Amino acid sequence: MTADAHQWKHGGSESVELPPLQVRTAKRDVAAFASATGGALELGSVPLTFPACWLALPPVRALITDSIGAGFLPVHEAQNFTYERGLELDCDYALCVEASRTEPPPRLTLRISVANPQGEICARLETVLRIVPTGPGPAL
Amino acid sequence: MRPARNRAADRSNRAWACLMTGTAGTQGAPSLPEPGVKIPARAFGPFEKEALARYAAVSGDDNPIHLDVKAAKSAGLFDTPVQGMLMLSCFEPFIKEWRPDLSVARLSCKFLSPVFAGDSIRISGRAISRRDSPRPESVLRLMAHGPDNRLAILCEATVRCNALGRPR
Numbered sequence: 001m002t003a004d005a006h007q008w009k010h011g012g013s014e015s016v017e018l019p020p021l022q023v024r025t026a027k028r029d030v031a032a033f034a035s036a037t038g039g040a041l042e043l044g045s046v047p048l049t050f051p052a053c054w055l056a057l058p059p060v061r062a063l064i065t066d067s068i069g070a071g072f073l074p075v076h077e078a079q080n081f082t083y084e085r086g087l088e089l090d091c092d093y094a095l096c097v098e099a100s101r102t103e104p105p106p107r108l109t110l111r112i113s114v115a116n117p118q119g120e121i122c123a124r125l126e127t128v129l130r131i132v133p134t135g136p137g138p139a140l
Numbered sequence: 141m142r143p144a145r146n147r148a149a150d151r152s153n154r155a156w157a158c159l160m161t162g163t164a165g166t167q168g169a170p171s172l173p174e175p176g177v178k179i180p181a182r183a184f185g186p187f188e189k190e191a192l193a194r195y196a197a198v199s200g201d202d203n204p205i206h207l208d209v210k211a212a213k214s215a216g217l218f219d220t221p222v223q224g225m226l227m228l229s230c231f232e233p234f235i236k237e238w239r240p241d242l243s244v245a246r247l248s249c250k251f252l253s254p255v256f257a258g259d260s261i262r263i264s265g266r267a268i269s270r271r272d273s274p275r276p277e278s279v280l281r282l283m284a285h286g287p288d289n290r291l292a293i294l295c296e297a298t299v300r301c302n303a304l305g306r307p308r
Contacts, residue, residue: 029198032198033198033199035198036191036194036195036197036198036199036226037195037226037229037230038184038229038230038233047229047232048229048231048232048244048247049225049228049229049232049247052199052201052225053198053199053200055200055201056199056200056201056202057200061200073203073204073205073211073214073215074203075205075215076223076224076225076251077250077251078248078249078250078251079224079225079228079247079248079249079251080246080247080248080249081246081247081248082245082246083244083245083246086243132215132216134211134214134215
C-alpha cells in the first residue's frame, strides 16, 4: 500500500498526516470496551481511554504498519490523553492523525485530535511506539 | 431576615469559592486534592489470557505479541505481555473510586516494564501539586507495580472537580 493510496499529506520528510476520519462513540462499542477493561459503563460517559480503539481503524493501522516496515513490531512506550471536553455517547467525531518517525532509537509518534461536529477539539492523544525488530533476542 | 434566594446565592458563592481555592470551607463541599494526599492502593487483575483476547477483540489492539507466545518470544519476551492500554484503562476507575467528584482532564504515562498474562498490577499514587489558575486542578502521580514490585507504568493525571465544567 502506498502513500498515494492513502492520499497522505506529507508535513515533513518524516511526518505523515491522514485525511480526517469519521468515528463514532457507539454505545454498544463503548459498553463492550468498558466491560473488557473491567469498568462498568457510567450512564452517558465514555471511558477516558476509549479513543485508543481508533488506533485500530484500517487507515491508522496501515499508517502504522507502513511506517514501521516489515520485520518490526510496535511496542507501546508512552501514551497521553488530554481532554478539553468529554466525549458523549452515540456521537460522531472527526479524527485527525499525524505520524512522525524519529530515531535513534526508532520510534513512531502518533498525534491525534478528536473534534466534534462543530469543529471544537474535544481530546488530543499522543501515542509513542518503540519500533523493535522481530527475531530471537534476550527475554525480558 | 434575608430572602431565601439571597441565602441560596451565598451558599452557592461559598461553594464556588471553595472550589476555586481548594479549601473545604463548607463540610462536604468538594475540593481538589492537596499535595501529599495519598490515594489508597488497589489491585487490578489478574489479567488472564482470555482478558487479553477480549480486550484485543473490542479495542482492535491485536498485536500478536499480546496473544501469541511465539510472537512475544520473537520480540524478546518470555510470555505475552498485557496490553499497556488495558492496564492504563484501570487508572480512571482507580481515581473515580477514590474521588467520584473528580474528573480526569489529562492522563500521561510511560510504560516502563511489561506485565505478563496471568499477573496483576497494584496501582497507588498521591497528589503532587495543586493550582488555581488558569483552571483549578490538581496533579496526581500514579504508579502501577507488577507482581515482583517492578514499576510497570508511571503516570501523571490532571484532575478537576466535576462541578467546574466537567471535562469528561
